Amino acid sequence: MSKVVIFGVKDFAELAHYYLTTDTDHEVVAFCVDRQYLPESGQFHGLPVHAFEDIEQTFPPAEYQFFAPMSPSNINLARAKVYDAIKAKGYTCISYVSSRATVCHNVIGENCFILEDNTLQPFTTIGNNVVMWSGNHIGHHGSIADHVFFTSHVVLSGHCTVEPYCFFGVNATIRDGLTLAEGSFIAMAAAVMKKTEAWGVYRGNPATKAEISSKDLKY
Ligand SMILES: CC(C)(COP(=O)(O)OP(=O)(O)OC[C@H]1O[C@@H](n2cnc3c(N)ncnc32)[C@H](O)[C@@H]1OP(=O)(O)O)[C@@H](O)C(=O)NCCC(=O)NCCS
Known part of the structure; x- marks a missing residue:
């Protein structure tokens, strides 16, 4: 069981939250987006949404894991970039x-x-x-x-x-x-x-x- 931060606040993130909470032992602790996309409410599915830029301050890579399933737009190049950025911060992904x-x-x-x-x-x-x-x-x-x-x-x-x-x-x-x-x-x-x-x-x-x-x- 891991404590997991999900990247995104759209369909894929909502589905990831659904599948992780109904079909695994993982605990989803937060969502995360680039700062410019932070929702005004600061929340999604009742969980906090954090800016990716400084996510490691609240959820350090030694204690939390990431999950970033994303849409295949731009022949998967966009989601590869997000995955690489998460890895560059030192996170393991589930x-x-x-x-x-x-x-x-x-x-x-x-x-x-x-x-x-x-x-x-x-x-x-x-x-x-x-x-x-x-x-x-x-x-x-x-x-x-x-x-x-x-x-x-x-x-x-x-x-x-x-x-x-x-x-x-x-x-x-x-x-x-x-x-x-x-x-x-x-x-x-x-x-x-x-x-x-x-x-x-x-x-x-x-x-x-x-x-x-x-x-x-x-x-
Ligand atoms: C390749 C693809 C992107 C083309 O889409 P498009 O650019 O919007 O194509 P259009 O609808 O404008 O059609 C252009 C022409 O190509 C033809 N065409 C489009 N897709 C085709 C396909 N998969 N196979 C054969 N011919 C196709 C159209 O019939 C049309 O022919 P016409 O000019 O003689 O009328 C689309 O077919 C595709 O495969 N998208 C992925 C869909 C998918 O799997 N989504 C996942 C949902 S979970």
Whole structure:
């Protein structure tokens, strides 16, 4: 059981609070945002909201842990920056893995948010700051790097390598043995048959590469 500060005061933070309080022994002690986003009330869900800039004065890293599951905007680069800033202050982050996920002794990094009905097959490793929304199939003997985001009902077949910052839209399907290069954006319902190029956007069945970089995509 840890005392946990949650980063954010929007949907993801509210969901993190819900899952931690209903499905873990962790105690959520506060929320935290950049100073410019502090709410006037100074509170969220009945807990204090602190400025990130001086959070360690009230909640020192030796006694408190952080949790910062955030939305995948800007191909996960924004939430990676927040995670790195939390680490730079010396904090350890917890990971949440739903009691209703199926996990097979997988190595899972920190600050991961793995919701209900995910199936993680054996011998697949999960990096840091990975989000898996509900209901994904993560195949065996794979490797998922840091800052990757799975929405829902993605099928990642066995022996796949997923490089940092990749995003998988709802119902995406990935053929076995593929490497998804850094920052690949896989659109909803895409069926990926071949390895992808870094920061590419792929959609359709079979998936083809769009003209736009994932860094320029608005979603
Ligand atoms: C790739 C994506 C961002 C494109 O969105 P967009 O830029 O708003 O695209 P638009 O709706 O403007 O559509 C542009 C064209 O691409 C087509 N298109 C859009 N998404 C498509 C997709 N996933 N597969 C195939 N074609 C698609 C549209 O039909 C449209 O074609 P048209 O010009 O012939 O009419 C979007 O498809 C996507 O995958 N978003 C992620 C959704 C998601 O998983 N959300 C998670 C919720 S939990």
